[in-house]
Structure formats: C-alpha cells, structure tokens
Amino acid sequence: MAKYLLLKHYRGAPAPVNDVPMEKWTPEEISAHMRYMSDFAARLEKTGEFVDAQALAPEGMFVRYDGEGRPPVTDGPFPETKDLIAGWMVIDVDSRERALELAGELSAAPGAGGEPIHEWLEVRPFLTAPPTVTE
Amino acid sequence: MTPNPTPAVDEALIRGLVPGVLGALVRRGADFAAAEDAVQDALVEAIRVWPTHPPREPKGWLITVAWRRFLDATRADATRRRREELIAEEPGPGPVSGADDTLWLYFLCAHPSLSPSSAVALTLRAVGGLSTRQIARAYLVPEATMAQRISRAKRTVSGARFDRPGDVATVLRVLYLIFNEGYSGEVDLAAEAIRLTRRLAATIDHPEPAGLLALMLLHHARRAARTTADGGLVPLAEQDRSRWDTELIAEGVGILQAALARDRLGEFQAQAAIAALHADAPSVGETDWVQIVEWYDELVRLTDSPIVRLNRAVAVGEADGPRAGLAALAELDDSLPRYAAVAAHLHERDGDLATAVRLYAEAARKATNLAERDHLTRRAARLNNRRGR
Structure with a gap:
C-alpha cells in the first residue's frame, strides 16, 4: 500500500523513442492516444489502484515573496531549457514493482503512426505516515 | 431552534x-x-x-x-x-455459532489469494463493519477506487473453501498492517486493529493472536508520548514516560505473560516481549538491553528478517556499547531501509559526530516517511550546531 506519482513532462525528460510532436499526428492518432489514457485510468479505477490524474497548462510562472507590504514578484514563463510538467497520475499500489509496471504501460500510449511513444515517465514514491512499531 | x-x-x-x-x-x-x-x-x-x-x-x-x-x-x-426459482424461502432464525462465524470471516478476508491492500480493505469492511467511504478516507483514496478494490476482493474470495483451518499467520499479518501502517484520519485505525485483534484472540485458541494484541496494546500505550504538539516524532529514548498509558501497559503485559506461559513462541510474542521490556523501564537508562538483545536473537531465529537484524544492532549498541553495535551493523546489507539512520545513531553514541552528521543527512534523504525525515534532519542540524560552537 504505497502511493506513487507518475509524472509526465512537456520538457525535461529524456527524448522518447517515437518522438513526433502531437500537432504532427493525424487527428485519429490523437483520439487513439486520448482514448488509451482514459481507458488506462478507468482500468486502474477497476483494479482499485487509481487515486488522481490531472493535466497542467504549459503556461506558468515563478512567484516569490518580495518583503513586507510588497506584491509578490513573478518571473517567467520558463525558458525553454527548464523542466516542465505536463500532468500526473497518482496510483495506490501494493509494491514498487507494480508502480513500475503501470508506468511502463502508461508510457506505451500510442503516438504517431499508432506506435507506442515510449515516453519517459518520472515515478516518485510519496512519503508515507510513520509506522507505529519501529523497534 | x-x-x-x-x-x-x-x-x-x-x-x-x-x-x-x-x-x-x-x-x-x-x-x-x-x-x-x-x-x-x-x-x-x-x-x-x-x-x-x-x-x-x-x-x-x-x-x-x-x-x-x-x-x-x-x-x-x-x-x-x-x-426466480433460486430464491430461498425465508427460514426461521436458527442457532448461531458466533465463534465459528467470526473465525471463518477473518480467514476469508485475509485469504492468501488477496493482495495486502485488498485483504486490509475487505477485513475493515466485512469484519470491522466500516463503510467503504470511511475506509477510503482512512487510506486517502477516492471512494470509487476503494469500492472497486473491495468488490474485486469479494469476487476473489467468493469461491474460497475452508475445509481445513487456514494459517492464522495470514490473518495476523493483515491486522498488523492495519495497526502499523494506518494513516491518521477520522477512523482510528490503530484502535480498530486492536478491537479486531482482541476479538480474534478471544475466539481462537492460539498464543500468537494474544502476542499481537499485547504488542498493539504496548505500542498504543505510548501514543500520547510519541508525537510533539506540532506532529513531530519523539523517539522512544526521549519520550515522556509519565504520559504512557499504564492501564494499557498492564493489560498488554498480562496478556503477553499468559501467552508466553503456553510455550509456543512466535514472532509477535517476541516483539511484544521487547515492547514490554521498554514499558517496564522507568527511564531509558534503566532499560534492560541485555534481555532485549536476547529477544532479538529469538526474533532472528523465528523470522530471519534483515529488518530485525538491523533493530538488533541498535539494541546491541545499547547493551554492549556503540562499537559492538557498529560491528553487528557491519554484517548487514547497507541498502536496508533505515540502515543509515541506525549507523548515524551508533556513530553519534561513539562520539564520531562528523560521521554521524553526514549519515543523519543521508538517512533523511532516504527516509520513506515525512515525520522520520524531519526528525533525522533536526538530528543532523542539532549535531552541526553543537560542533559549530
């Protein structure tokens, strides 16, 4: 019973095998991709492993405190070189192996030519609550 | 109004x-x-x-x-x-053997064909009577997900037959998981685990459920002392022992003694014995570490678990000095969870603060839970400040 975050990057992850930008796919290939993603989430709900999935807009900025009584300072949008998160899925699984297996399946979502994208997903375990028995 | x-x-x-x-x-x-x-x-x-x-x-x-x-x-x-022909006539209420029903249900919900998370969820619902919503909130997953987890688990066990008595160890593992890895939420999972284990121990004639119940009670007794007001972790050595629940301790010790007297030692009895020795010490300095090491030796024999060996190294460090603890640690795989935390503690006790600081920081990076990470970071910071003065 452990939660993992599967992070999908717009930028910052290594290049996928099937590296064609989405606007160059056919509309049918885009639909097939979207269907794969929603089927994947639906399947995880059925297995009792789904927690959350969200997509993020690419537009964003850095914000920081700028001292008492002053408005926060903003910076951005990010330069091209920066890591950029596209979205995530949170899963609740019995083992690390299962988390990796599911990330592998998600990475196989079809892209250009209907072929798997082989996209690199970042898998991050959640920090848990502390166990009661430690000695 | x-x-x-x-x-x-x-x-x-x-x-x-x-x-x-x-x-x-x-x-x-x-x-x-x-x-x-x-x-x-x-x-x-x-x-x-x-x-x-x-x-x-x-x-x-x-x-x-x-x-x-x-x-x-x-x-x-x-x-x-x-x-329609399959509908049964409503029979009159027959005699009910409560004990058999209860045991059957525990074994069914902990069936070996279930994954740990499924067994936990099914046990909480079918034995514990918690609603799907309550269980979902306790484990921080959507209610729809928990509903599916439970109905899959029910399908998995629906054909299970119990001609032979199952292995009670499978049930104990599920109850231990509910107790030990429960999240805090509106449902008090530790209390629920105790309620379910108490009932099992009263139903089955076996010393290990009693051992597990004693273990839970002895750890539950420390609950108030285990965290600071702002949620920080207080390690056993630093806990205010006047805040331990003496009634729970007395009950746990009594149950443990009765179980041990039956001379069928198991891992939960041995773990409870260690907890009882801690509970018995009025201050950390008066802890009987020699006896605790002996119980760890029993646990190693019973489980051969690397985690147990790691905890044993801590106890050896207390009983025979930090060098002996480090020697025990050196025999273990350094990729074990909490290895760096144990090494840091032993080096600190040995007076090697530079190594301790480095290892505390490493242990904090490797911690799998937030409270422990914060605790280890504070530990490193405290030693850094002491060295800086």
Whole structure:
C-alpha cells in the first residue's frame, strides 16, 4: 500500500523513442492516444489502484515573496531549457514493482503512426505516515 | 431552534455484531459478496432508525433486516436473469455459532489469494463493519477506487473453501498492517486493529493472536508520548514516560505473560516481549538491553528478517556499547531501509559526530516517511550546531 506519482513532462525528460510532436499526428492518432489514457485510468479505477490524474497548462510562472507590504514578484514563463510538467497520475499500489509496471504501460500510449511513444515517465514514491512499531 | 437531541447510536457496538450477522446470512445460503452488501445496508438502516426506535434484540434485528435486503437484491438480480426459482424461502432464525462465524470471516478476508491492500480493505469492511467511504478516507483514496478494490476482493474470495483451518499467520499479518501502517484520519485505525485483534484472540485458541494484541496494546500505550504538539516524532529514548498509558501497559503485559506461559513462541510474542521490556523501564537508562538483545536473537531465529537484524544492532549498541553495535551493523546489507539512520545513531553514541552528521543527512534523504525525515534532519542540524560552537 504505497502511493506513487507518475509524472509526465512537456520538457525535461529524456527524448522518447517515437518522438513526433502531437500537432504532427493525424487527428485519429490523437483520439487513439486520448482514448488509451482514459481507458488506462478507468482500468486502474477497476483494479482499485487509481487515486488522481490531472493535466497542467504549459503556461506558468515563478512567484516569490518580495518583503513586507510588497506584491509578490513573478518571473517567467520558463525558458525553454527548464523542466516542465505536463500532468500526473497518482496510483495506490501494493509494491514498487507494480508502480513500475503501470508506468511502463502508461508510457506505451500510442503516438504517431499508432506506435507506442515510449515516453519517459518520472515515478516518485510519496512519503508515507510513520509506522507505529519501529523497534 | 435546536432540534431535539437524538441519542447517538454506539457505532462500535453495532459493528461488533457484524461478523455474527454476516455469518448467519451465509449459513442461510446467501453468497458472501451479496450477504456482505446486505449487512452494510442493514448497518446504515440501524444507524438511522435505532436512535428513535432502539431494538430489543440488536443482532436479531440486524439479521432480519439484512436478510430482507439480501432477498430484495437477489430478487432484483434474479428477475434480471430470470432465475426466480433460486430464491430461498425465508427460514426461521436458527442457532448461531458466533465463534465459528467470526473465525471463518477473518480467514476469508485475509485469504492468501488477496493482495495486502485488498485483504486490509475487505477485513475493515466485512469484519470491522466500516463503510467503504470511511475506509477510503482512512487510506486517502477516492471512494470509487476503494469500492472497486473491495468488490474485486469479494469476487476473489467468493469461491474460497475452508475445509481445513487456514494459517492464522495470514490473518495476523493483515491486522498488523492495519495497526502499523494506518494513516491518521477520522477512523482510528490503530484502535480498530486492536478491537479486531482482541476479538480474534478471544475466539481462537492460539498464543500468537494474544502476542499481537499485547504488542498493539504496548505500542498504543505510548501514543500520547510519541508525537510533539506540532506532529513531530519523539523517539522512544526521549519520550515522556509519565504520559504512557499504564492501564494499557498492564493489560498488554498480562496478556503477553499468559501467552508466553503456553510455550509456543512466535514472532509477535517476541516483539511484544521487547515492547514490554521498554514499558517496564522507568527511564531509558534503566532499560534492560541485555534481555532485549536476547529477544532479538529469538526474533532472528523465528523470522530471519534483515529488518530485525538491523533493530538488533541498535539494541546491541545499547547493551554492549556503540562499537559492538557498529560491528553487528557491519554484517548487514547497507541498502536496508533505515540502515543509515541506525549507523548515524551508533556513530553519534561513539562520539564520531562528523560521521554521524553526514549519515543523519543521508538517512533523511532516504527516509520513506515525512515525520522520520524531519526528525533525522533536526538530528543532523542539532549535531552541526553543537560542533559549530
């Protein structure tokens, strides 16, 4: 019973095998991709492993405190070189192996030519609550 | 404008009736999955109705309502499938062997074909009588996900046969998971685990359920002392022992002694013995570490677990000095979880603060839970400040 975050990057992850930008796919290939993603989430709900999935807009900025009584300072949008998160899925699984297996399946979502994208997903375990028995 | 106060129903009392009610339905011929749904419906109904119309015989009331719900559901189902002939006549209430029902249910919900998370969820619902919503909130997953996890688990065990008694160890592992890895939330999972283990220990003639119950009680006794007001972790050595619950300790020790007297040692009895020795020490300096090491030796023999060996190294460090602890540690794989934390502690005790600081920082990076990470970071910071002065 452990939660993992599967992070999908717009930028910052290594290049996928099937590296064609989405606007160059056919509309049918885009639909097939979207269907794969929603089927994947639906399947995880059925297995009792789904927690959350969200997509993020690419537009964003850095914000920081700028001292008492002053408005926060903003910076951005990010330069091209920066890591950029596209979205995530949170899963609740019995083992690390299962988390990796599911990330592998998600990475196989079809892209250009209907072929798997082989996209690199970042898998991050959640920090848990502390166990009661430690000695 | 205040409405008439309605007396609240004692939910724990109602939930205590669940195994008997579910067992009665199954013995009347209901299949487990449908019977379990019907019992949940009856619980909801009881919580709604009992405050104004308390039943004379709560368990009988629940069996009657649950059986009706089961028949209604079966009828609806059967109509869909045109299988009306399968509907059973409503039998009169037969004699109920509560103990057998309870045991059967524990074993079913901890069936080896279930994954740990499924067994935990099914046990909390079918034995504990918690609602899917409560279980979902306790484990921080959506209710729909938990509902699917539970119904899959029910399908998985629906064909299970229990001609032979199962291995009680599978049940104990599930109860231990509920106790040890429970999240904090509106449902007190530690208390629920204790309630379920207490019932199991009262039902089955075996010292290990008693050992697990003692272990839980002895750790639960420290609950108030285990965290600071702002949620920080207080390690055993630094806990204010006056805040330990002496009643729980006395109960745990009593249960453990009775179990040990039966001379069938198991891992939970040995773990409880270690907890009891800690509970017995008025201050950390008066801890009987030599005896604790002996119990760890028993645990190593029983489990051969690397985690146990790691904890044993800590105890050796206390009993025979930090060098001896480090020597015990050196025999273990340094990729074990908490290895760096243990090494840091032993080096600190040995006076090698530079190494301790480095290892505390490393251990903090490797910690798998937030409270422990914060604790280890503070530890590193404290040593850094001391060295800096």
